[in-house]
Amino acid sequence: MSNVLSGSVDLEIHGNVAHLILNRPEKLNAMTVKMDEQLNSYIYELNNNLDIRSVVLHGKGEKGFCAGSDLTELDEYGSNWEYRNRFDRNLDYARAIWLIKKPVVAALHGWVVGGGLEMACASDVRIGSPDAKFQAGEIRWGWHGGSGQTQLLTHTVGPGNANLLLLHGEKVEADAALRMGLIQEIVAKENVLNRAIEIAKSIAEKAPIAAQMTKHMVRMAQNIPLEVGLLYENDSFSYCMTTEDAAEGQRAFAEKRKPQFKGK
Amino acid sequence: MNTPNLPEEFLFSMKNFVATITLNRESKLNTMTPAMGKALLELVPYINASNEIRVVILTGTGEKAFSAGSDIKVLDQYGSNWQLRNRVDYARGIWAIKKPVISKIRGYCIGGGLEMALMSDIRYASENAQFGAGEIKLGWHGGAGNTQLLPRIVSTGKALEMLLTGDLISAVQAEKYGLVDQLFTTSELDGAVDDLAKRISANAPIAAQLAKHLVRVSQSTAVDIGLQYENDSFAYCFTTKDSVEGREAFAEKRVPNFTGD
Numbered sequence: 001m002s003n004v005l006s007g008s009v010d011l012e013i014h015g016n017v018a019h020l021i022l023n024r025p026e027k028l029n030a031m032t033v034k035m036d037e038q039l040n041s042y043i044y045e046l047n048n049n050l051d052i053r054s055v056v057l058h059g060k061g062e063k064g065f066c067a068g069s070d071l072t073e074l075d076e077y078g079s080n081w082e083y084r085n086r087f088d089r090n091l092d093y094a095r096a097i098w099l100i101k102k103p104v105v106a107a108l109h110g111w112v113v114g115g116g117l118e119m120a121c122a123s124d125v126r127i128g129s130p131d132a133k134f135q136a137g138e139i140r141w142g143w144h145g146g147s148g149q150t151q152l153l154t155h156t157v158g159p160g161n162a163n164l165l166l167l168h169g170e171k172v173e174a175d176a177a178l179r180m181g182l183i184q185e186i187v188a189k190e191n192v193l194n195r196a197i198e199i200a201k202s203i204a205e206k207a208p209i210a211a212q213m214t215k216h217m218v219r220m221a222q223n224i225p226l227e228v229g230l231l232y233e234n235d236s237f238s239y240c241m242t243t244e245d246a247a248e249g250q251r252a253f254a255e256k257r258k259p260q261f262k263g264k
Numbered sequence: 265m266n267t268p269n270l271p272e273e274f275l276f277s278m279k280n281f282v283a284t285i286t287l288n289r290e291s292k293l294n295t296m297t298p299a300m301g302k303a304l305l306e307l308v309p310y311i312n313a314s315n316e317i318r319v320v321i322l323t324g325t326g327e328k329a330f331s332a333g334s335d336i337k338v339l340d341q342y343g344s345n346w347q348l349r350n351r352v353d354y355a356r357g358i359w360a361i362k363k364p365v366i367s368k369i370r371g372y373c374i375g376g377g378l379e380m381a382l383m384s385d386i387r388y389a390s391e392n393a394q395f396g397a398g399e400i401k402l403g404w405h406g407g408a409g410n411t412q413l414l415p416r417i418v419s420t421g422k423a424l425e426m427l428l429t430g431d432l433i434s435a436v437q438a439e440k441y442g443l444v445d446q447l448f449t450t451s452e453l454d455g456a457v458d459d460l461a462k463r464i465s466a467n468a469p470i471a472a473q474l475a476k477h478l479v480r481v482s483q484s485t486a487v488d489i490g491l492q493y494e495n496d497s498f499a500y501c502f503t504t505k506d507s508v509e510g511r512e513a514f515a516e517k518r519v520p521n522f523t524g525d
Contacts, residue, residue: 047350048350050347079525080503081470081504081524081525082313085312085313085362088309088312088313088360088362089309089310089312089313090309101350209346243346263346264344264346
């Protein structure tokens, strides 16, 4: 593995919110294999640490969230077949975001490109700054994205918009991204991270089991026949109602106070 | 990647492109603990990444059991009900292996043991094997594939018979159902599995892995989509060095020597 390239992915835990920080601002947070490995090494902790209830994902520096893979370093993934199999050895950064079971809020500013866009689409809620620019530019180099670009983007923005991004390969500005539903809100650049944290904190105050189940069921809605989804939802709902937190919620409602959830 | 450190309840060996995982808790019918599940899951990326592994054999120590599933006595080690729901699951670990997996089954193959066998690709068993989804007798149903994979392998009626009674079926019945792919005498089983593993590992690893992948795709997608996916994968196979070697060997009437490239 290369060890000459700069950059890291950092994990910070603030209260019940984990922050995943792409930290290579001098290269637009372009992902190296080392950063990919680092991000993947956090997933078990994110999923299993009961103190973590939601996740904020953001990139350092003024210029952008993430420019995707560092194309100068793709060979580090090995042969074509080994690169194809990166999911199977826990070495794909967009897949890593997808594997997080807790809700993920992405704060997006500046360039959100290639694998950066895949990480954004693998998140659950996306907040953008007015200067955010989204681009699935892989087609310009002779391929399409391999970690969700054609699949997640289509689920997120619909086939017409997805095809525009994927085949035209040009950037889409924040206001157009908002119209397509690629981002849920636009807030001033200096506030985008704070807004994402605010949403993540709000999620972290909810009952963790219900919040995680909700994320799971929304994914199911994108995956399975509606009739099965409706039945699954009802069984999940019934499960939620057996939790201590649901009992606390009902008590708090009756007592007109804010519930205190424990994740049980 | 380095071989992960494994607890003594797991034996892991590699020879001639064949890896063998042996559940090694004979005195407890090779039942699984949460720690064993976590260790198995840590082994999986290594198996998937290693070019020295083309086939995996999964088996248990001794004659009495392949595995009797989860050790019920230590179920509480998973934590709260919610943590149990979110567990690192050993049968899902077998499912996560991308290389072909052969289960070599002697004795009891029950509960989570049955789920590990179902998550494998080919099941060979000895005449003393017995199969059951016994969870229902304890008040629950399997949580890692018994209700989902069993009806994909045996008929719906046979699956429900097993899932609703929790009763054991014999090796002979299991073979009749298609749950066991081939039955052998106790003394023949090792040789038969070794021979099968050898024949698979002699084939082109990329094509073998993709064939496994596409069979799984066929179980989870519409046939028209599966057919298109198959064709794209077929085209990809022809970009590999091994496909060139295969054609050359065919023309030269010799056995191909595949490298996995």
